[in-house]
Amino acid sequence: MSAFSQHFAFEFRTGIRNKTLLLMNYLFPLGFYLMMGFIMPEINPPFLETLVPGMVVFGILAATLLGLPDPLVNARETGIFRSYKINGVPSSSILIIPALTTMLHLVIVTAIITATAPLLFDAPLPVNWFGYVVTFMALACACAGISVLIGVVSSSSRITVLWSQLVFVPSMLLGGLMLPYSMLPDAAGKVAQLLPATQAMNAFNGLAMGKVADFAPWGSVIALFASGLLGFALAIYLFSWDSHNTKRRGHPLMGLLVLLPYVVGMLLA
């Protein structure tokens, strides 16, 4: 097996073996999906129409924002990166392989949600599977890019939680998972457009679920992919092997550039 496949296999197993990652990759998204599926349609029947994309978005947010950054910070602070450097593991592999294995876990979770939602809750399935898969990939790329960037720029686990929650909490409130984008006040709508979850729900609605998008759905897909790629590029640029002894190439606030595609999209809309 090549170095890449050995590394990929190890990181994939870690996503199940590590209790925190198992929680973020599977237990939390699937538990939340079951809870929402049983409770929300009773309270708010239209919620059922977006149950599948909404819970897929939630799963991606949880696995990436809550699962990816902290292991990166811990690995840097406990000398694992130094050990990797000495043994020839490139920084790109350190950042990209955990993101790819998380995406593979997300494929499994998404498949479970998509397969069981019609049976358990009578939730509608996507009408356009291509749009569904593309939007899933775009959001997974965007959130993984932001998450590894948070892991790279954060100086400690506490800072990681702060940055992750700065994206996760507004995504839950304004991202279209609980309330449709159209119901948000104008100012909140503008803020919401800076969130990957909002762009993803817009693309799911317009490209996969056969509903009317609030703004250009392919624009959302492009912004998500661009943001994800920018996130990975910035993470590789800002990466440091050791927070004590090596200098970072740029200022951590450069990481905010990851929001640029959403800002451009908002200005063009």
Next chain:
Amino acid sequence: MDDYAIEVRDFRKTYGDFIAVDGISFDVKQGEIFGLLGPNGAGKTSTLESLEGLRSPDGGSLRVAGIDPAREPRKLRNVIGVQLQSGGLPEGITPDEVMKLFCAYHNVAPRFDLLERLGLNEKRKAQFAELSTGQQRRLALALAVAHNPQVLFLDEPTAGLDVASRVELHGLVRELQAKGTSIILATHDMAEAEEMSDRVAILLGGKLVTIGTPIEITAAGAGLTKVSVHTQGNTLIDPGLRFPAVSQQSVKDDYAIFFSTDIGQTVSALIAQVEAAEDTLIDLRVERPSLEDRFLEITTTGGSQ
């Protein structure tokens, strides 16, 4: 140049205003075990980590197997092996997995035989966090040597190891040396440094205060050599006797004990006295000052001797 595995010239490392290493120079020959000693804060770690490519020097030049560690880090990876002092591995990884992973990145076949040899065969499927400190250190050593590096860096290699593991590790290090691997050994264990090292350098306050073979370094000290003599007739147990170069003498368990500044003169005179007294020599022991004694002497005097 090819005779040297490591060349350090006027190496300097600073952290802000603090000078950690102040212009040191030394070489390590091919196939040599070189002990790097010094108290905490002497500059050992800065020197080692700069040679390993983990830190950049602030002055001077470093070459490891002809490679500049700061400028050619990728080339360096396949010629050095490093046993890090701390674990430095993910908690959930198993010895089998990490052996496969690192060997794959070094582009060599996994060396599971090293895990067996270092007593890790039963722990090959155990997670790193479940291994004892000694097992973690043995795993670190197995990983450091799996790709047959030209230069091996060992940082406190036997800390936390039991006697059998320590003997096994020393045996493995000797084998690597016999195959031509150059080894830098950083340790606080002076007995280990004296036993293993061909040459030793002692750092103090970022400066290199002495370098040489363990015997040369101990012989250069002001420490007294202890001579214990037991004869059949106990003719040396006489407080009135005086011998050349002896500064102190005492008696313990039928042994006359002398502390000498010149062992040659003292022993010759003692044997002459035994013969003159028509006595018979039963036992004569000479204990030179150890490397630890010399190290303490250097570090307490600030390297002025």
